[in-house]
Amino acid sequence: MPMSGKRAITLDAMNLTSFVDPLPLPILQKIQGRRSSSIHGAVDVPYYAVHIREVECRFHRDLPTSRLWGYGSTSAPILFEVQSGEGVLVDWINDLPPRHFLPLDPPMPGMTSDPPTRVVTHLHGARVPSVSDGYPEDWFSPGKNKLCYYPNHQDATALWMHDHAMGVSRFNVFAGLMGWYLIRDEVERSLNLPSGKYELPLMIYDRSFDQQGQLYYPNPPDEGAWSQEFLGDAMVVNGKVRPYQNVEPRRYRLRIVNTANSRFFSLSLSTGQSFHVIGSDQGLLAAPVEMARIVLAPAERTDLIVDFSGLRGQNVVLKSDDLELMQFRVGKAPTDDTSQLPKSLRTIERLTDQQAERTRMMTLNEFDDDSGMAMTMLLNRKHWADPVTEQVKLNSIEIWSLANLTQDTHPIHLHMVRFQVLDRRTFSVDDYLASNTLPLDYTDAARQPGAHEMGWKDVVQCPPESVTRIIIPFQGYAGRYLWHCHLLEHEANDMMRPYEVIV
Numbered sequence: 001m002p003m004s005g006k007r008a009i010t011l012d013a014m015n016l017t018s019f020v021d022p023l024p025l026p027i028l029q030k031i032q033g034r035r036s037s038s039i040h041g042a043v044d045v046p047y048y049a050v051h052i053r054e055v056e057c058r059f060h061r062d063l064p065t066s067r068l069w070g071y072g073s074t075s076a077p078i079l080f081e082v083q084s085g086e087g088v089l090v091d092w093i094n095d096l097p098p099r100h101f102l103p104l105d106p107p108m109p110g111m112t113s114d115p116p117t118r119v120v121t122h123l124h125g126a127r128v129p130s131v132s133d134g135y136p137e138d139w140f141s142p143g144k145n146k147l148c149y150y151p152n153h154q155d156a157t158a159l160w161m162h163d164h165a166m167g168v169s170r171f172n173v174f175a176g177l178m179g180w181y182l183i184r185d186e187v188e189r190s191l192n193l194p195s196g197k198y199e200l201p202l203m204i205y206d207r208s209f210d211q212q213g214q215l216y217y218p219n220p221p222d223e224g225a226w227s228q229e230f231l232g233d234a235m236v237v238n239g240k241v242r243p244y245q246n247v248e249p250r251r252y253r254l255r256i257v258n259t260a261n262s263r264f265f266s267l268s269l270s271t272g273q274s275f276h277v278i279g280s281d282q283g284l285l286a287a288p289v290e291m292a293r294i295v296l297a298p299a300e301r302t303d304l305i306v307d308f309s310g311l312r313g314q315n316v317v318l319k320s321d322d323l324e325l326m327q328f329r330v331g332k333a334p335t336d337d338t339s340q341l342p343k344s345l346r347t348i349e350r351l352t353d354q355q356a357e358r359t360r361m362m363t364l365n366e367f368d369d370d371s372g373m374a375m376t377m378l379l380n381r382k383h384w385a386d387p388v389t390e391q392v393k394l395n396s397i398e399i400w401s402l403a404n405l406t407q408d409t410h411p412i413h414l415h416m417v418r419f420q421v422l423d424r425r426t427f428s429v430d431d432y433l434a435s436n437t438l439p440l441d442y443t444d445a446a447r448q449p450g451a452h453e454m455g456w457k458d459v460v461q462c463p464p465e466s467v468t469r470i471i472i473p474f475q476g477y478a479g480r481y482l483w484h485c486h487l488l489e490h491e492a493n494d495m496m497r498p499y500e501v502i503v
């Protein structure tokens with residue numbers, strides 16, 4: 001248990017009764033007018049204002065109200081629905097109080113800890129100009145705002161926004177700063193997938209609560225200066241602990257994002273039945289892939305078609321291994337399902353090694369200083385504050401070979417771009433660390449990614465002692481961006497690096 005020594009402080013969330021709260025549906029954001037912005041080159045586009053606030057809400061019937069932060073006014077996530085190619089302006093307004101309700105840790109060397117309630121919103125997976133990307137150092141204080149332009153020049157998919165403020169993003173996301181952003185396009189519309197109330201966005205994450213029912217983040221932890229990961233015992237979907245949803249005996253489309261700080265979810269249905277994966281992070285796959293279990297790392301999305309038509313009157317639990325996430329209660333009355341599961345979905349041109357102009361070897365490292373204090377985790381043995389080492393040409397294609405020298409799987413995310421996974425291959429970490437020279441001593445043949453990973457991605461799971469190769473077209477905008485591990489505790493300490501797109 002990650003809470004060892006702190007168990008008396010935390011409430012045992014496993015004792016809360018399962019499936020007593022209905023699943024909250026995301027709160028659709030309404031356009032609040034049209035605006036132009038000369039700095040962003042946006043002319044007469046839909047405008048939204050989002051107030052970032054401290055609010056109170058109930059995570060479970062038997063819990064008191066808990067304090068949290070939200071882009072909306074409840075723990076249910078907000079949801080933007082936009083059209084591909086039609087840009088929008090979103091004004092993010094920091095209305096937070098001056099004090100953080102979570103215990104922040106001492107700042108990293110060279111960083112300031114003030115103001116504690118700084119924020120900056122990153123739209124994860126969006127191809128946006130650098131000024132609107134939510135760069136960690138672009139944070140803003142209470143009373144300030146930041147206007148962002150999202151051009152939406154990309155395929156239909158499910159993006160999600162979350163906080164990215166330097167040094168505190170793991171606390172801000174834990175506090176509740178996350179939401180949905182669905183991009184629609186013609187290809188998706190032509191497929192007759194389950195839609196409307198038959199399309200359910202599910203934001204899944206884990207939390208801990210203290211004895212008073214307040215969100216509990218163990219900081220400072222027992223083992224050092226920072227928690228290397230956070231694992232809670234309360235599984236939360238759309239802001240409720242283990243909720244339920246009534247469904248009809250027909251096909252549903254489940255849009256799922258893992259917004260946990262560190263937890264991987266290994267999703268399956270209690271009936272053992274399979275589902276069809278139709279999309280991943282950056283949109284639809286070429287064709288549906290039938291699976292009975294799918295592993296989602298933090299920040300990854302999946303797009304599933306689940307057919308409840310054979311389960312009339314039954315209850316089906318969405319699980320992660322033995323943990324219950326939520327329950328579907330399938331109705332008895334037959335329904336007329338006119339939706340489809342098409343045989344082919346979208347044309348995906350697979351990129352090949354030959355198309356890459358350049359290959360970069362990037363290492364994922366961790367260093368234990370033997371003091372019993374925290375581990376240091378780095379990308380390419382460099383800290384966030386070190387000068388930029390990756391400069392890539394706009395519109396060039398590169399292969400990044402992510403060599404994981406650690407014992408953890410790290411989900412690596414690049415801002416602004418989409419990429420494809422080429423392959424994974426194990427190598428001798430000991431040999432490499434001893435000689436520090438290339439080429440790597442491979443211990444196995446390269447493995448193809450799973451069929452569900454064959455579409456466009458923006459997060460890739462990099463397993464231990466393996467090289468994971470991704471191929472990236474740097475299409476979009478020149479400017480300063482970043483890449484990082486999406487385990488938020490790793491990102492903060494210091495598994496995050498800038499990169500630059502140059503013309």
Ligand SMILES: [Cu+2]
Pocket residue numbers: 408409410411485486487490491495
């Ligand atoms: Cu990591």
